[in-house]
Amino acid sequence: MHNIDNLTRKIVRFNKDRDWEQFHNPKDLAISLSLEASEVLEHFQWKNNEEIEEYIKNHKENIGEELADVFYWVILMSHYLNIDIIKASEKKLKKNAEKYPINKAKGKHTKYNQL
Amino acid sequence: MHNIDNLTRKIVRFNKDRDWEQFHNPKDLAISLSLEASEVLEHFQWKNNEEIEEYIKNHKENIGEELADVFYWVILMSHYLNIDIIKASEKKLKKNAEKYPINKAKGKHTKYNQL
Amino acid sequence: MHNIDNLTRKIVRFNKDRDWEQFHNPKDLAISLSLEASEVLEHFQWKNNEEIEEYIKNHKENIGEELADVFYWVILMSHYLNIDIIKASEKKLKKNAEKYPINKAKGKHTKYNQL
């Protein structure tokens, strides 16, 4: 079982130990989140599906690190803003389940804008 | 205590129920991650620190939803790529702790490139 | 006077000479555009206004290169999609001028969403 509270504590502690919280204003945190998401995306650029499949096999550790960087900023930002990210996620998922009822959404990739 | 495995199961189920997994190739997943991170960033644009503080008070729910969207894609992408995101995060944090030793990094925001 | 047609021709020629057009599908072009825009943004992260002012003085050449990278993809993408980017820009500017009439918009930074 994976407990996110421990990880959150470690991330917060990591930053406190280095006195880095002074730099963590929301705008720059959000910029970090966006830049790290771009770094994930960069891995898949200029590759077709077969090349990506092959690439993932050989770079799983590296992609995992990039995803961890995005995860890190979501967790840290949620912590600072006093947002319970698990609860917020459960809530959003419920909202989306209502927005995209199974019988209507099934198999359609028009989901995000035109359903 | 916050268990991420339950949330992961719900997210996976949500997509299976809608037959959406067929659209979830890694490149488009990574695009989603990047677009959702941009939506978080959009909230803080054109605002100074005071305005942001005020804004957060009045839009916490909404920002929580956007962070949840990023979280969602990290979790789903990690699931598909068979990456244990908690383990990957712990590992990355350890790596960063070595890269930025407390006594050298303390209070410096040169951390990300020039330390 | 700055003529953009010459630059466009050079950029197109640069890619033709290298047989790179085969990789330039719209999705990957748009990813490039997004990634290069992120690289511009990265320069301004974790810096306050004074630090940014100082930073720009010392990194103007470098920032110019990053902006040129974004410019490059806009021009190349417009070329492939047969979009006259100058005309499209003039048209969009006219549209925005109507959307944000001077007397209403003056001095307000609510422009982008709430005017």
Next chain:
Amino acid sequence: MHNIDNLTRKIVRFNKDRDWEQFHNPKDLAISLSLEASEVLEHFQWKNNEEIEEYIKNHKENIGEELADVFYWVILMSHYLNIDIIKASEKKLKKNAEKYPINKAKGKHTKYNQL
């Protein structure tokens, strides 16, 4: 022939007329650039090559507007930072021509990182 100086003057004038230059600090300009690039990318998400080809036919005007938005911020940012974007682009292109000599780069999409 397409002259970019006229467009630049119009864009600068558009913002002066609305007293918006006070909001245009480099960090927020760079955020705008990044957000608008994301909006271009959004058009191509969740679509395969055939769907994209079809989509472009029916949404050329709209994509042109989004590219114009990115173009707008590159031009405005270059103007504020006193960067001659055409010169910077010509210079960068020359640099890339040396970095990726035709005989070595021809037909390879390893260009961006591994050549």
